[in-house]
Amino acid sequence: MRRIAEVFLLGFVATIPLQEYAASQIVPVAGTVTRLVGIAAAGVALTTLLQEAKLRKVSRALLVMTLFVGFSWLSVLWGGRPTSAMTRSITNMQLLAMVLIFSQFAWNQPFVRKLFQAYVIGSWSAVFVQIQAYRSGTAYAQEFIGQTIRYTAFDNDPNEMALTMALAIPFAWYLVATATNRKAFWNRFLVFVNGGYLVGAAFGVLLTGSRGGLIALTLAALALPLSYIYLRASKKALLFSALVVGSLIAVNFIPAETWKRLATISEAAREARYDASEANVRVLIWEQGLQTFISDPRVTVVGVGAANFMEGVEPVHGERFVAHNTFISVLVELGIIGFLLFTTIYIWCWRVVLRRMEGLERITFICVMLCWTSGVMFLTYEQQKETWLIFGVILARETALPLAREGSLMRSVLHTISGTPPRIMNRSPRARKVGRMPGELVGNQASQTV
Numbered sequence: 001m002r003r004i005a006e007v008f009l010l011g012f013v014a015t016i017p018l019q020e021y022a023a024s025q026i027v028p029v030a031g032t033v034t035r036l037v038g039i040a041a042a043g044v045a046l047t048t049l050l051q052e053a054k055l056r057k058v059s060r061a062l063l064v065m066t067l068f069v070g071f072s073w074l075s076v077l078w079g080g081r082p083t084s085a086m087t088r089s090i091t092n093m094q095l096l097a098m099v100l101i102f103s104q105f106a107w108n109q110p111f112v113r114k115l116f117q118a119y120v121i122g123s124w125s126a127v128f129v130q131i132q133a134y135r136s137g138t139a140y141a142q143e144f145i146g147q148t149i150r151y152t153a154f155d156n157d158p159n160e161m162a163l164t165m166a167l168a169i170p171f172a173w174y175l176v177a178t179a180t181n182r183k184a185f186w187n188r189f190l191v192f193v194n195g196g197y198l199v200g201a202a203f204g205v206l207l208t209g210s211r212g213g214l215i216a217l218t219l220a221a222l223a224l225p226l227s228y229i230y231l232r233a234s235k236k237a238l239l240f241s242a243l244v245v246g247s248l249i250a251v252n253f254i255p256a257e258t259w260k261r262l263a264t265i266s267e268a269a270r271e272a273r274y275d276a277s278e279a280n281v282r283v284l285i286w287e288q289g290l291q292t293f294i295s296d297p298r299v300t301v302v303g304v305g306a307a308n309f310m311e312g313v314e315p316v317h318g319e320r321f322v323a324h325n326t327f328i329s330v331l332v333e334l335g336i337i338g339f340l341l342f343t344t345i346y347i348w349c350w351r352v353v354l355r356r357m358e359g360l361e362r363i364t365f366i367c368v369m370l371c372w373t374s375g376v377m378f379l380t381y382e383q384q385k386e387t388w389l390i391f392g393v394i395l396a397r398e399t400a401l402p403l404a405r406e407g408s409l410m411r412s413v414l415h416t417i418s419g420t421p422p423r424i425m426n427r428s429p430r431a432r433k434v435g436r437m438p439g440e441l442v443g444n445q446a447s448q449t450v
Contacts, residue, residue, distance in 0.1 A: 079305020162213025
């Protein structure tokens with residue numbers, strides 16, 4: 001039964017990059033494919049856990065997550081639009097259930113590798129659809145308030161699509177770097193799929209014309225040079241080939257208009273007022289959000305209510321905008337209480353990655369967290385499945401990792417760059433030599449069990 005549940009969970013993860021793809025395209029039901037598969041996966045997983053009648057220990061950070069979701073429910077009482085606050089709270093409760101389920105399944109490396117593979121495959125489907133839109137000339141936005149041609153997939157916002165694609169790059173590279181020769185044909189095929197995604201994702205992110213996506217892509221791609229010391233000669237050759245092929249494709253196929261838009265990234269960062277030719281109003285939105293936060297003591301403490309940012313902040317030039325920044329969105333909607341709960345979860349995940357993980361796994365999640373952090377500075381992303389998936393997998397892994405490393409946080413960062421494993425507490429002498437806890441699989445050992 002557990003294997004069946006894992007298959008459903010992997011299917012759910014594979015549909016996350018599709019996001020807005022309507023389930024009615026497959027079966028006559030409302031909602032998205034992700035929601036449909038997610039409900040089925042949750043049902044099978046809960047049935048499995050009830051049948052086994054045994055639960056693993058979970059991270060204490062899940063209590064903070066529960067408090068965050070509970071506080072969003074309380075905000076229904078004071079939100080300007082209670083229905084919006086309730087809808088967001090229901091979404092948060094579903095996402096919390098997803099995290100709780102993953103805490104029981106995604107604690108071991110072999111299954112986490114499968115999750116990575118599922119997400120990469122789902123992201124590949126988004127890249128294929130986007131390339132088809134590019135070939136057919138079906139642009140998402142053309143000459144809209146001065147914007148150039150941009151391409152996306154499944155009617156997703158180009159900026160969100162760019163972040164979704166970029167997040168899969170460290171996952172794909174981890175799978176390439178830890179692949180073995182066991183089941184040679186299948187492994188070589190997956191190396192081709194995952195290695196090819198590095199090129200496909202870079203091309204896809206550039207096609208979106210997202211400047212924030214370009215920053216996220218750059219940070220995600222840091223996984224490649226940081227893991228260089230762990231690679232065999234064949235993997236180094238594959239890395240070099242991917243860089244060369246990706247560069248040639250980008251130079252020859254990305255529209256010139258898109259390059260011009262991406263080249264304005266420094267100008268957009270300095271833009272601090274509304275300009276119809278630039279359509280960059282984010283700085284003004286952030287300023288109004290922060291002004292709203294400090295203007296009323298009640299808002300400072302408890303916020304304007306979940307999903308009520310537009311109602312709490314005066315419209316910009318007669319138009320209504322979302323926050324375009326996850327941290328400011330949480331701060332204004334849920335006040336200092338909700339903000340502290342959310343940032344506690346965020347910092348907890350960083351602590352697990354830097355102080356508990358090792359080797360390629362640590363490099364992978366460092367780049368994923370950097371990519372996510374840069375992306376959400378320009379997006380309202382606290383209610384997205386990608387956010388809770390990343391946090392959920394990290395917190396699930398926490399329960400299978402050794403106790404915190406000795407030494408400073410900076411020392412942990414230096415160990416990551418140099419590739420030397422720091423000392424870990426609570427290990428047997430033999431476990432210290434191989435750099436893992438007894439029974440815990442790392443690197444190639446984990447990949448051999450898949």
